[in-house]
Amino acid sequence: MxxxxxxxxxxxxxxxxxxMILIITPFLMIFMNSFKSLREIFLRPFSPPSRFTFENYIKAWKKANLTNAFLNSAIVSFASVAGILLVSSMLAYAISRYEFPLRRFLYIYVIAGLAxxxxxxxxxxxVILQKINLLDTRLGLITIYVSTGIAFATFLLKNFMDDIPVEIEESARMDGATPWTIFTKIDLPLIRPALVVVGIVNFVGIWNDFFFPLIIINSxxxxxxxLAISIFFGEYSNQWQLISAALSMSVLPxxxxxxILSRYFIVGMTQGAIK
Amino acid sequence: MQKVKIRYMLLFSTPAILLYTIFVIYPFIYSFILSFYNWPGVGPKIFVGLKNFRDILTGPFGAEFRNALFHNIYFFIMVSILELGLGFLIAVLLTTNIKGKRLFQTLAYLPNVISMVLVGFIWNMMLNPQWGLINQILKSVGLGALAKPWLGDPSLAFNTIILVNVWRHLGFYVLVFIASIINIPPDLIDAAYIDGASNFQIVRYVIFPLTVPTFQTLLILLFIWSFNVFDIVYALEGVQAGPFRSTDVLGTLFYRTAFGGLGSSRMDFGLGAAIAVLIFVMVIPVSMFYAYVIEKRRRK
Known part of the structure; x- marks a missing residue:
């Protein structure tokens, strides 16, 4: 040191x-402005709001359709992360544990997705989503997030599984446990730290993603x-007090x-991107 | 390793392989094919050979494409200097014997967990020429002459976007460099102290050389990410990448070409796919090199 x-x-x-001041100021600004009236924003930019009412919040919440937006974000993010963890850990398990022709090829084929x-x-x-009628649906978004999350998740989970000695599975196999039981009851609990990292990295990425909803969702x-904030920003620009309230509500959760989870976040996001 | 019935292997690998093949691999191949066609999204596809590529590289879209490409490259260079340089320096400060490191690190990382497009909207307000906080602060400290239309002046807009990007991402680089610096064996630094080295010399001759691999990895990632820029431009300047396309990047050009937006000269999936293929050709060697590097490091 x-x-x-x-x-x-x-x-x-x-x-x-x-x-730190440079980091905090923009957040503080939208938070302050979210309680002010439009006049106050223009006339007294530096002073704290004269009153703390949630008028702007209630209006913005309704007009930006945030009930739906939060629900949609939660459904899409949780379902996608669950999907990624499920199919990727299964694939990682097959590649890590089973011997079969083209095993090495399959690994490289999946890892290529990182690039x-x-x-x-x-x-x-x-075009594909349109053909299978998944355009403009949450399921369409989830499908894309799961599919594009597989490469990274499989890469990380497979490497983690490689470090678990096969002997751990032996006794269960002697007892006649099925491969599925061995996978879910023995291996999955052992790779929990890796599942947490993959889960957090993907959750934050999907929760914050703008590009895919912009293209796939249009109703x-x-x-x-x-996307909801972006539409609101376009429709209500000039109503800065409402936009501030909407932004405050959307960044707060x-x-x-x-x-609360900063330790996991920091490990997950930095290690996840580099290794 | 075990030999088991093939059906278990299939059971475990089929769902992921199917999804991955249909929604990741196939779309990439399909993009290459589409780039040889004209197709507005409905109706028949018309085979046009290399015409899309000629249009983009030397034809009617040449100037727009080169303008956007130049911005991506400029973005990569500026962001690399600022984010890696400042990131390394702040990481060095945060690995000294000061107190409150964890709090500083957590706050530094905070902007990274906010959606890029929301960051864009927040800064859109900060930079508002009439009442935005930046100009208000400049005016109140007597620097009113420096109060500028940051996003409205073509000579300032793109650099402003780069600075907002640095604000959002710097914490990530700080944390990666911290992780790399604390991995340096303490003996090395202690030995340097015994030899009478100053802090500056230790940073210059011990810490910096040992973090060079981190610089390299981050440069590769920054290159790939620089060609993906879209959200921040969208939030601050819209898909038209104003003023006068002075903030246009390949991401916004690609979006306009494929999915329209007012003022785009031609909306065409084939032309859009051709732009995607060109971006892909620039990025893929670097990302394959990256995949190769991390796979090799893992095996060591």
Whole structure:
């Protein structure tokens, strides 16, 4: 660890505090503005709101259709993460544990997905979803998120499974347990840390994703939060107090989750992207 | 490793392989095929050979394509310098003997968990020329001359977008560098102190050389991510990537071409697919190299 004297440390604190102020100010600004009237936003930009009423919040919540948006985001994110974890851990298990022809090829075939930016294939994805009647549906979104999440999840989970000694399964097999029982009762619990990392990385990514909902969803009532806010921003620009309230409400849940689970978030997101 | 009946292997691998093949691999192949056709999305596809590529590279869309491509490359260079440079420096500060590291790290990472498009809208308000906080602050400290239409001036808009991007992502690079720095054996730093090295010398000759692999990995990732830029431009300037296309990137150009939006000269899936193929050709060697590197590191 670098040792610093009192002078150096003071400078370091000063730099870090300026950095923190830069991070917090925009959040503080939308939060303050969300309680102000439009007049106040223009006339008294620096002063705290004169009153704390939730008028803007109630209006924005209704007009931005946030009940639906939160519901849709929750359904899509949870279902997609569950889907990714299920099919990827199964595939990872097969590749890690079973010996079969083309095993190595199958692994490389899936890992190749790490190198394919899914957004670039959006035109065919759009056409396929249209053909199977999944365009403009939550199931369509979930299908795409699960499919594009497989490569990364399988890569991480397979590597984790490789480190579990096969002997652990032996006694269960002697007792006549089926491969499915062995997988769910013995291996899955052992790779839980990896499942948590994969789960969080994907959840945050899907919860925050804007691109796929923008293309796939086009009827009101099915939009996720980023899309709902984007539509609201377009329709109500100039109503900055309402937009501030809508933005505050949409960033708050993920912020709170982050502060509670920050350790997992940080490990998951940094390790996930690099390794 | 065990030999089992093939049906278990199939049971475990089929769902993922099917989804992956239909919705990831097949769309990529299909993109290549579509790029040789004209197709507005309905009706018959018309085979046009390499015409789409000629249109994009040298024909009527050449100027627009080069403009967007230039912005992606500029974005990659600027963001690499700012995010990796500042990220490394702040990580060094956060690995000294100061207090409150965890709080600083958590706050630094905070903007990363917010949807990019929401970050864009928040900054859209911060940068509002009339009442946005940035210009208000500049005016109130007597620097009113510096209050600019940050997103409305073609010579400023793209750099402003880059800075907002740095605001959003810097914490990620800080944390990755911290992880890399704390992996350096403490003995190395202690030995340097015994030899009478200053902190600056330790950073320059011990810490920096040992984090070079992290710089390399992050550069590769930044290259790939730089060609994916879309949300932030969409939120700050819309799909038209105004003012006057001064913030246009391949992502917004691709979106306009494939899915329309006012002012796009031609809406065509074939032309859009051709743009996707060109982006793909630029990015894929780098991302394959990345996949190769992480797979090799894992095996060590």
């Amino acid at each position: 670098l040792r610093t004297g009192i002078v150096a440390r003071t400078i370091i604190y000063a730099i870090l505090i300026v950095y 394919l930016p899914a957004r670039l294939a959006i035109i065919p994805i759009y 009101r009532g099915k939009e996720t939060i980023p 993920i912020m709170i989750t982050f502060f």
